[in-house]
Amino acid sequence: GQNIDQPTEMTATEGAIVQINCTYQTSGFNGLFWYQQHAGEAPTFLSYNVLDGLEEKGRFSSFLSRSKGYSYLLLKELQMKDSASYLCAVRDTGTGGFKTIFGAGTRLFVKA
Amino acid sequence: GAGVSQSPSNKVTEKGKDVELRCDPISGHTALYWYRQSLGQGLEFLIYFQGNSAPDKSGLPSDRFSAERTGGSVSTLTIQRTQQEDSAVYLCASSHGQGFYEQYFGPGTRLTVT
Numbered sequence: 001g002q003n004i005d006q007p008t009e010m011t012a013t014e015g016a017i018v019q020i021n022c023t024y025q026t027s028g029f030n031g032l033f034w035y036q037q038h039a040g041e042a043p044t045f046l047s048y049n050v051l052d053g054l055e056e057k058g059r060f061s062s063f064l065s066r067s068k069g070y071s072y073l074l075l076k077e078l079q080m081k082d083s084a085s086y087l088c089a090v091r092d093t094g095t096g097g098f099k100t101i102f103g104a105g106t107r108l109f110v111k112a
Numbered sequence: 113g114a115g116v117s118q119s120p121s122n123k124v125t126e127k128g129k130d131v132e133l134r135c136d137p138i139s140g141h142t143a144l145y146w147y148r149q150s151l152g153q154g155l156e157f158l159i160y161f162q163g164n165s166a167p168d169k170s171g172l173p174s175d176r177f178s179a180e181r182t183g184g185s186v187s188t189l190t191i192q193r194t195q196q197e198d199s200a201v202y203l204c205a206s207s208h209g210q211g212f213y214e215q216y217f218g219p220g221t222r223l224t225v226t
Binding site for chain 2 (some may be wrong): 004023033041042044045048087089098099100101102103104105
């Protein structure tokens with residue numbers, strides 16, 4: 001079956017670092033995405049990993065371990081505007097196509 | 113340039129009625145996706161179009177749901193005989209193609225079935 005797990009909520013302090021974990025089980029794998037979604041808005045792309053290792057992009061980094069079915073999103077120097085939901089998504093090629101399966105999202109609250 | 117657009121932004125309908133939701137993808141994007149998002153939940157995959165290939169309909173929850181994409185561009189998601197559990201935000205996204213390209217999302221259509 002297909003399953004993507006991530007924590008429901010997290011709270012962190014402005015200026016700090018936070019790590020949001022994601023574990024997945026899919027019948028096929030062709031990449032993992034992280035999206036940011038502010039309340040009432042559409043998701044926007046943050047990062048993509050297809051090979052093991054760390055991808056860094058400014059304050060945001062994403063890590064992937066395919067053997068463990070595990071990824072994390074690391075947010076540094078947190079700002080109040082980072083308060084949002086963070087969605088982990090996997091491209092599942094198990095059905096022969098490129099269906100993208102999303103997790104339920106992690107709601108991050110950044111406090112002053 | 114223009115992003116993904118969806119219409120209507122909000123739709124209130126009575127149980128049992130049919131609704132049509134429209135998506136205009138970014139020009140030149142060959143892949144188009146429909147998702148459903150219930151309040152506080154993640155995105156539920158519905159259907160995926162890629163170029164002229166047969167769509168991946170594996171996420172459609174019932175035969176009341178159908179979608180088409182005309183001319184490789186605009187897509188319409190149709191829900192027949194709506195039920196209250198169909199109430200959700202319906203999001204459309206497009207991407208360059210089958211590669212790793214990120215998906216660009218539209219603002220969504222909020223459907224409320226009374």
